[in-house]
Amino acid sequence: MQAARDFSHYVRDLGSGLSHIDLAVEGVSCAGCMSKIERGLSAIPDVTLARVNLTDRRVALEWKQGALDPAGFIDRLAELGYKAYPFETARAEAVEADNSRFLLRCLGVAAFATMNVMMLSIPVWFGNAGDMIPEQRDFFHWLSALIALPAAAYAGQPFFRSAFRALRTRNVNMDVPISIGVTLALAMSVVETLRHAEHAYFDAAIMLLTFLLVGRYLDQSMRLKTRAFAGNLAALKAETATRLVGAGEISEVPVAAIRPGDIVLLRPGERCAVDGTVIEGRSEVDQSLITGETLYATAEHGTAVYAGSLNISGSLRIRVSAASEGTLLAEITRLLDNALQARSRYVRLADRASRLYAPVVHATALLTIFGWVLMGATWHDAIVTGIAVLIITCPCALGLAIPTVQTVASGAMFRAGVLLNSGDAIERLAEVDHIVFDKTGTLTLPELDVVNSAGVPKEVFDLAGRLALASHHPVAAAVARASNAKSPLAGIIEQPGQGVRGFVDGEEVRLGRPSFCEADDLANEILSLDPEVSVVAFRRGGACYVFAVRQRVRPDAQGVVSALQARGIAVEILSGDREPAVLAAASALGISQWRAGVTPADKIARIEGLKRQGFKVLMVGDGLNDAPALAAAHVSMSPISAAHLSQATADLVFLGKPLAPVAAALDFSGKALHLMRQNLWLAVGYNLLAVPIAISGVVTPLIAAAAMSGSSLLVMLNALRARRVAPGRS
Amino acid sequence: MEVLVILVPLALGLGLVGLLGFLWSLKSGQYDDLDGAAWRAIADDEPVREEPAP
Numbered sequence: 001m002q003a004a005r006d007f008s009h010y011v012r013d014l015g016s017g018l019s020h021i022d023l024a025v026e027g028v029s030c031a032g033c034m035s036k037i038e039r040g041l042s043a044i045p046d047v048t049l050a051r052v053n054l055t056d057r058r059v060a061l062e063w064k065q066g067a068l069d070p071a072g073f074i075d076r077l078a079e080l081g082y083k084a085y086p087f088e089t090a091r092a093e094a095v096e097a098d099n100s101r102f103l104l105r106c107l108g109v110a111a112f113a114t115m116n117v118m119m120l121s122i123p124v125w126f127g128n129a130g131d132m133i134p135e136q137r138d139f140f141h142w143l144s145a146l147i148a149l150p151a152a153a154y155a156g157q158p159f160f161r162s163a164f165r166a167l168r169t170r171n172v173n174m175d176v177p178i179s180i181g182v183t184l185a186l187a188m189s190v191v192e193t194l195r196h197a198e199h200a201y202f203d204a205a206i207m208l209l210t211f212l213l214v215g216r217y218l219d220q221s222m223r224l225k226t227r228a229f230a231g232n233l234a235a236l237k238a239e240t241a242t243r244l245v246g247a248g249e250i251s252e253v254p255v256a257a258i259r260p261g262d263i264v265l266l267r268p269g270e271r272c273a274v275d276g277t278v279i280e281g282r283s284e285v286d287q288s289l290i291t292g293e294t295l296y297a298t299a300e301h302g303t304a305v306y307a308g309s310l311n312i313s314g315s316l317r318i319r320v321s322a323a324s325e326g327t328l329l330a331e332i333t334r335l336l337d338n339a340l341q342a343r344s345r346y347v348r349l350a351d352r353a354s355r356l357y358a359p360v361v362h363a364t365a366l367l368t369i370f371g372w373v374l375m376g377a378t379w380h381d382a383i384v385t386g387i388a389v390l391i392i393t394c395p396c397a398l399g400l401a402i403p404t405v406q407t408v409a410s411g412a413m414f415r416a417g418v419l420l421n422s423g424d425a426i427e428r429l430a431e432v433d434h435i436v437f438d439k440t441g442t443l444t445l446p447e448l449d450v451v452n453s454a455g456v457p458k459e460v461f462d463l464a465g466r467l468a469l470a471s472h473h474p475v476a477a478a479v480a481r482a483s484n485a486k487s488p489l490a491g492i493i494e495q496p497g498q499g500v501r502g503f504v505d506g507e508e509v510r511l512g513r514p515s516f517c518e519a520d521d522l523a524n525e526i527l528s529l530d531p532e533v534s535v536v537a538f539r540r541g542g543a544c545y546v547f548a549v550r551q552r553v554r555p556d557a558q559g560v561v562s563a564l565q566a567r568g569i570a571v572e573i574l575s576g577d578r579e580p581a582v583l584a585a586a587s588a589l590g591i592s593q594w595r596a597g598v599t600p601a602d603k604i605a606r607i608e609g610l611k612r613q614g615f616k617v618l619m620v621g622d623g624l625n626d627a628p629a630l631a632a633a634h635v636s637m638s639p640i641s642a643a644h645l646s647q648a649t650a651d652l653v654f655l656g657k658p659l660a661p662v663a664a665a666l667d668f669s670g671k672a673l674h675l676m677r678q679n680l681w682l683a684v685g686y687n688l689l690a691v692p693i694a695i696s697g698v699v700t701p702l703i704a705a706a707a708m709s710g711s712s713l714l715v716m717l718n719a720l721r722a723r724r725v726a727p728g729r730s
Numbered sequence: 731m732e733v734l735v736i737l738v739p740l741a742l743g744l745g746l747v748g749l750l751g752f753l754w755s756l757k758s759g760q761y762d763d764l765d766g767a768a769w770r771a772i773a774d775d776e777p778v779r780e781e782p783a784p
Contacts, residue, residue, distance in 0.1 A: 030769070031769035031770070031772070031773055034766060034769060034770070034773075035773055052766060053762065053763040053766055054765040054766030054769065055762070055763045055765040055766060056763070101756065104761060105753065105756060108749065108752045108753060108756065109749065112745055112748055112749040112752065115745065116741070116742065116745040119741060139734075143738065143742070147742070147745075
């Protein structure tokens with residue numbers, strides 16, 4: 001049965017007879033690919049638009065409804081040498097994209113207003129010293145007001161809204177002093193202009209907004225880039241299920257289109273994409289992604305199976321159940337909810353700084369006003385000086401200190417293969433002093449690998465790999481993968497439950513169970529040495545070989561673990577797997593603290609215990625059983641191969657086979673936190689210099705503008721240092 | 731100083747034109763693919779729809 005691919009879920013009807021689909025494309029990297037794809041797709045009749053987005057690695061396609069099948073586009077791209085997958089924009093990404101566009105619009109408005117106000121301000125600054133007549137100055141001030149007031153009202157929205165939200169929950173964040181400063185500066189400038197005074201601060205207020213918006217926009221666009229990348233990865237994983245539509249008729253549909261009650265077919269070697277109950281068939285399933293247990297479980301009529309289970313031997317028909325119907329899932333969901341509720345709200349460094357900063361600055365301004373009044377100044381002059389203090393201390397550098405570092409650091413982490421899920425993860429990661437690893441799929445690779453390939457002649461291994469391509473069994477697939485076999489052998493017969501056989505140069509070749517290849521003795525010898533491996537035998541004519549297959553630890557795991565320990569970070573393993581398997585991994589990696597057979601509830605209890613002892617715990621795990629523990633830890637990380645729920649819960653996600661991104665993330669976050677603190681001190685130092693000048697009442701708008709841009713530039717340049725960590729550390 | 735009557739509206743008008751231009755470019759999606767735009771500028775020719783490549 002060849003399943004028809006059904007992409008109707010992804011196709012959007014644009015009206016007027018046009019359809020639209022977005023495809024995520026692998027391997028698009030240059031201008032050449034771009035024009036090749038666009039030409040290749042535009043050549044299909046009825047296609048009205050084919051446009052590559054090189055930043056997001058996606059193709060947007062529009063065509064006249066009718067004869068064209070979207071699956072044809074994917075085949076066409078495959079002919080051109082690109083793997084493509086239909087793509088659906090996640091809601092989170094759409095929100096980030098809207099935010100990013102809004103910030104850019106605000107930034108545009110603020111930047112144009114700043115330029116035009118500056119054009120009016122500079123003549124005033126220099127005219128005041130020269131021969132400008134007061135009427136002319138007032139006229140320029142009024143023009144500045146005309147530009148700055150509406151621009152600030154529009155471009156200040158992100159700050160005003162966030163400040164309002166914080167105040168409503170009786171909190172203070174950095175946007176509160178910013179909003180107060182901008183509003184007061186503008187109000188005072190209008191009053192001063194009415195009084196025909198010499199100084200107005202329209203330029204300072206609007207310039208402040210521009211600088212801050214630059215920082216916000218950069219931060220936002222980095223976050224958007226990460227989201228888009230993660231969205232593509234989700235599409236590349238191509239989560240589909242084979243749905244039975246009628247008697248014997250099947251169609252391959254995206255998981256999002258599967259409804260509870262549907263019946264799906266799960267063939268050997270396939271990973272289940274839904275939760276449900278087996279209604280027909282009998283097989284073994286690998287549930288290591290769910291429980292951490294590497295021993296296969298039996299699935300038959302009535303067994304509950306979970307998304308992420310790998311089907312090993314026989315075909316299964318599964319009735320899809322509504323989410324969290326199963327007992328295991330319900331238990332994990334309950335634990336996860338509890339852990340999320342108990343998660344203490346981490347107060348970001350920026351908010352902690354503004355809690356200290358806002359009262360100090362506002363008190364200083366008030367004291368300045370009263371001080372000047374006591375010294376005999378008029379109320380008007382005293383208030384003008386007080387507001388000048390607020391303007392000069394307006395937290396421009398403070399507001400940029402953290403987002404700029406965050407942008408640069410998350411960009412560097414992105415290049416090192418780490419994606420950030422939550423905004424404050426960098427700060428929390430920098431404090432970590434205890435790491436809890438899950439074993440299966442985290443310290444080990446999620447895929448099976450041949451461990452004794454060195455003892456087998458190369459040509460035998462290659463032949464076995466080519467033979468293995470004919471089988472769907474995961475153990476055979478591991479042999480095929482390990483031997484890099486590309487060309488399958490012809491005329492191979494699969495004997496269900498036994499293995500595959502065929503003929504090469506007149507000799508019979510077999511791959512399968514040891515008994516199928518008459519290699520029981522050899523297999524038992526390997527199993528007696530290491531009871532944790534799966535074995536698969538290969539026979540060619542009279543010679544036979546046995547491959548030992550198991551999950552291998554990540555290639556660099558040992559080095560990374562010892563590097564972390566050398567840095568004074570405690571490392572331990574909490575695994576749901578059996579004791580011998582965990583002991584083997586722990587001793588191979590030199591980890592002395594480990595626990596096996598741990599339930600999700602035990603994992604949480606252990607992490608809570610560590611937290612009570614004052615440790616800041618980083619949990620690294622991938623299984624569904626790790627999700628509650630990921631939520632309970634101070635900060636958490638998942639490999640990209642993790643179960644959906646775990647990946648969504650983790651603060652960071654790392655890519656690829658090596659474990660090195662975990663150490664790199666710690667390095668970058670440590671450096672980033674250091675720079676954030678340094679930037680805050682730079683901003684404070686600047687204020688210590690500038691405030692006495694403001695209090696003494698000699699500040700002019702020129703000084704305010706120069707001080708503000710100077711400190712902002714300093715902080716931004718310092719943030720660029722987060723791109724690199726000291727050599728030798730990572 | 732009568733020249734200000736012409737210069738000031740001119741300056742404001744130009745500023746406004748610049749801003750509207752920016753907002754238009756934003757709306758028409760010109761900032762959606764900055765990497766691609768950099769390459770398109772030096773591409774030999776844009777793919778022509780009416781004459782598909784052989």
